[in-house]
Amino acid sequence: MHGELVHNLVTALQYPKKLAIVKCSAHRKVTDKIGQGNALVDRVAHETAMQLSTTSMYVVKSQAERWHNAKQDILDIQKSASVKEREQWSEEGELDDEGCWRNKQMDKWKLPIAFVQPMVQMAHGLAHVGASTITKLLTQVWEHPEISNTAKRVVQSCLICLQYNPGKGTRTPAGGFATPTAPFEVLQMDYIQLERCNNLKYVLVVVCAFSKWIEAYPTKDNNAITTAKVLLKEFFPRFGVCRLLWNDNGPHFVGEVIKYVLKGLGIKQKFHAVFHPQSAGLVERYNATLKLKLAKIQASKSLTWPDALPLALLSIRSVPHSRIGLSPYEVVFGRPMNIWGVPKPNSVYDVPCVLMNDYLAQLTDNLVSIHQQV
Missing domain, CATH: 1.10.340.70 (Endonuclease III; domain 1)
Incomplete structure (x- = not known):
């Protein structure tokens, strides 16, 4: 389809004896050749941008x-x-x-x-x-x-x-709090401590109470400043600002810097009951699951825990939850994680969306249906 354009480009490249990159002042209202060239580039770029912004022809991969x-x-x-x-x-x-x-x-x-x-x-x-x-x-x-x-x-x-694999024990309940209505509205977070590796010793675990999506951030310490940095630089830029944040009353969650950040973002903070892990049941269960998966991956592939962490997170995010039968990935993104390469019949992959608007409409319908199941 672009054979002629490629041929013309290759032909043009054969003419110059030498190539040079020359910096020229741009966006000047002058009539010399440089000014005319800059004006042409600006005009074409503006026309192209207007065409893209006024139509819905954003083509996605079929x-x-x-x-x-x-x-x-x-x-x-x-x-x-x-x-x-x-x-x-x-x-x-x-x-x-x-x-x-x-x-x-x-x-x-x-x-x-x-x-x-x-x-x-x-x-x-x-x-x-x-x-x-x-x-x-x-x-x-x-x-x-x-x-x-x-x-x-x-x-x-x-x-x-x-x-x-541990023996069957008493399952910690998820804790009592109002059921959220969308992903990343309500979060639970906690620190786990692992063996020091490359100056890393702790992991800040953040779990979405709605989707059960888990994030885990390796850190060298577990103070309030580190917690604030992870939330501001890592979690909130990716998933948005939550409405409610549950955590224990350790110094890494009650420091002045944390209070200042949460107040500035309009986030309500609640604390788990002291010496009552059931009130933090959700994040406590995921802490245990994460530690177990890290241990198994390290044992099978001789990896350090920071290298094993992405594989453990992949496993947790892609596995269907026992109660709703949907994985955290599916609840968040509206479709199963494509790790098998073979989608099920009549899945979202079977919808031949060519336009971005069509894909978004289909995705919205999927998410509404999935969130009703949660």
């Missing part, structure tokens, strides 16, 4: 192209199905236009038995997630009766899981 690539992956996986499996699929499933087998009623792709074990191993991953989580992750997209049993066998035979 979802159809992404969907085509995913369908090819599905076809490659389903090629390994035996004759008996294909006969069974034909009785209870449906073949779509591209030749992919799926369960139409459940909106899931048929998974051959040859791929059940590899898929389960991949879902178990570096974070060593549990059997129920593996089953939830895979059965969002795939259908096979042996997924659950295989997940249990994989976890039960994993040496790292046997070493680090």
Whole structure:
């Protein structure tokens, strides 16, 4: 499509013997060649900007192209199905236009038995997630009766899981506070302490009470100034200013600098009950989950905890919550995290949005539906 333009550019580049970059004064009302050139550039830039701002033709990458690539992956996986499996699929499933087998009623792709074990191993991953989580992750997209049993066998035979998984104890309740109505309105935060590594010893953990989205920031200390810096430089610029912030009454959360920052931003602060961890149940549970995942990742890949932290966060954010069946990523962004490369049938990836406005409309509908489930 741009062959002629490229040819003209290459041809023009062959003419000069030498190239030089000369700084010229811009935006001057003069009639010399430099002034005329600057005026032309300004005029073209202004016209182009006006065209973009007055139309809705912001083109995004076609979802159809992404969907085509995913369908090819599905076809490659389903090629390994035996004759008996294909006969069974034909009785209870449906073949779509591209030749992919799926369960139409459940909106899931048929998974051959040859791929059940590899898929389960991949879902178990570096974070060593549990059997129920593996089953939830895979059965969002795939259908096979042996997924659950295989997940249990994989976890039960994993040496790292046997070493680090705790016994069943009393589950800490999430704590009593009004249910928020949107992501990042209400936050809980706390510090955890780890072994010192590269001058880092603490992690500030921030959890969204609505979406269960977790952020974790490694720090060298845990004083009030560090807390304020993390909130102002890291969290609030990315996710916006919250309405309510829950934390304990340690000096890192009650210092004058914290009070000044929260007051200036109009954030209400509430404190957990002293010596009553249940009032901070949400962040306490995520503290324990984060520590466990870090330990497993470090044990399996010999990583330092700062290097293992992004992998642990990826695992927590992408796993569906036990109560609502949606991952924190899905609650925040309106679609499942694309870590498998194969979306489920009739998902948001299946909508061929070419214009940005169409994509935003579809995304808004998805978020409204998801937030109602939360």
